[in-house]
Amino acid sequence: MAIFAISDLHLSFNGNKPMDVFGSRWEKYEERMQENWNKVVTNDDLVVIPGDISWAMYLQETEADFAYIHSLNGQKLLLRGNHDYWWTTLNKMEEFVREKGFSTIHFLKNSGFLWEETAICGTRGWSIAHGGSSEEDKKIYERERQRMILSLEDARRLPAKEILAAFHFPPVENFGISNGFLDILHNYEVKKCVFGHLHGEAHRNAPQGIQDGIRLRLVSCDYLDFMPICIKK
Numbered sequence: 671m672a673i674f675a676i677s678d679l680h681l682s683f684n685g686n687k688p689m690d691v692f693g694s695r696w697e698k699y700e701e702r703m704q705e706n707w708n709k710v711v712t713n714d715d716l717v718v719i720p721g722d723i724s725w726a727m728y729l730q731e732t733e734a735d736f737a738y739i740h741s742l743n744g745q746k747l748l749l750r751g752n753h754d755y756w757w758t759t760l761n762k763m764e765e766f767v768r769e770k771g772f773s774t775i776h777f778l779k780n781s782g783f784l785w786e787e788t789a790i791c792g793t794r795g796w797s798i799a800h801g802g803s804s805e806e807d808k809k810i811y812e813r814e815r816q817r818m819i820l821s822l823e824d825a826r827r828l829p830a831k832e833i834l835a836a837f838h839f840p841p842v843e844n845f846g847i848s849n850g851f852l853d854i855l856h857n858y859e860v861k862k863c864v865f866g867h868l869h870g871e872a873h874r875n876a877p878q879g880i881q882d883g884i885r886l887r888l889v890s891c892d893y894l895d896f897m898p899i900c901i902k903k
Contacts (some may be wrong), residue, residue, distance in 0.1 A: 672784050673902035674711055674744070675889040677720040677838065677866025678751065679703070683734035687725040689808070695892060700738065703896040706745045710898060711723045715744040716785045717898055720866045720889065721751025721794060721838030729756045729766055740772040749778040752865065756881065778836070780786055780817050782825030790826035792836035793817040794826040798849060815850060822858045835863040841886065843875045852882050864901060866890045 680687075681700070694758070711717055719756060724735040725731045739746055760779045767775045783790045795809040795818075803811070804831040819837075825833050837839075841851035841863055855863060866889045868876050889899055 672712075672715045672819070672900050673718065673785060673788060673834065674715060674895055674898035674899040675718040675836070675864045675887070675901050676703075676707075676722065676891050676896075677864075677890070678869065678876065678890045679724060679735075680722055680741075680891075681738060682725040683733035683738060684726065684731060688877060698903065699891070699896050701783060702800055703891060704738075704742060704832075706895075706897040709885045710900070711743040713743050713765055716747060717742075717744050718747045718749075718790060718792075718834075718836050718864065718866060718889075718901075720749050720792060720836040722753045722866065723751065724754065724756060726756045729758055729762060732756050733770060736770065736775060738768065740774050742774075746782055747772050747776050747790060749836055749838065750794045752794065753840075778825070780820040780823065782821055782833075784828045784830060787829075787831040789806035789828040789830035789833045790823040790836065791833060791860075793821055794838035794842060796838035796845065797839050805831040807875075811849075813818050815854065818851065822854065822860075826858065832862075833858060833860050835860045837863065837865040839867050840877055840888075842881065852884060855884055856882065860884060862901065863887070864889045868893070873878070884900050 724732045726732040763777050778792045793814050794896050796814045798807055798811045862885050873893050878886050
């Protein structure tokens with residue numbers, strides 16, 4: 671009943687946006703990821719997927735990508751990334767996977783999710799470059815802070831011994847500069863946090879390790895060499 675994490679699957683089984691245009695390491699990555707995934711994840715485990723899941727523009731276009739995810743071992747908990755344009759209301763997404771028989775797929779949206787004694791919360795997050803943010807960026811950032819609080823409040827109501835946080839964007843800016851998300855996690859005594867979004871050269875500056883008492887982990891699939899990482903045994 672372990673918890674794993676891997677983000678930024680960037681699936682496109684409808685053929686609209688193959689990822690190998692971003693380099694040879696993305697060639698046939700879906701096959702390698704499937705093999706790696708099923709080696710380490712069992713059907714008794716949970717995999718948290720913090721965003722950038724499918725290149726589909728509309729929910730109905732995700733069917734082939736969701737079928738791939740559903741076929742992988744374990745239960746999967748999805749949260750929104752900045753490229754998940756198909757993301758819609760929780761009711762619509764839950765109805766869609768129910769109608770398609772994708773019973774292993776679940777969503778985090780202003781909510782908590784209980785897995786044994788761990789409550790999982792999360793939101794997309796946002797990046798606000800200090801001194802260079804647009805007014806729209808600031809509005810999105812404030813909405814994401816409120817969404818994380820809603821998710822944490824819901825997680826707090828669950829019968830859990832700890833809370834695990836997930837973001838798509840890193841919860842701090844480059845070089846460890848606080849953007850306010852870690853302060854929220856502190857208020858809810860969160861000790862572990864995973865995030866994605868960063869690729870290629872950006873891996874070098876990823877804020878990882880212990881920051882202000884919270885363990886941060888980058889889980890972008892190319893950073894993990896397309897192997898889900900265990901974050902809770």
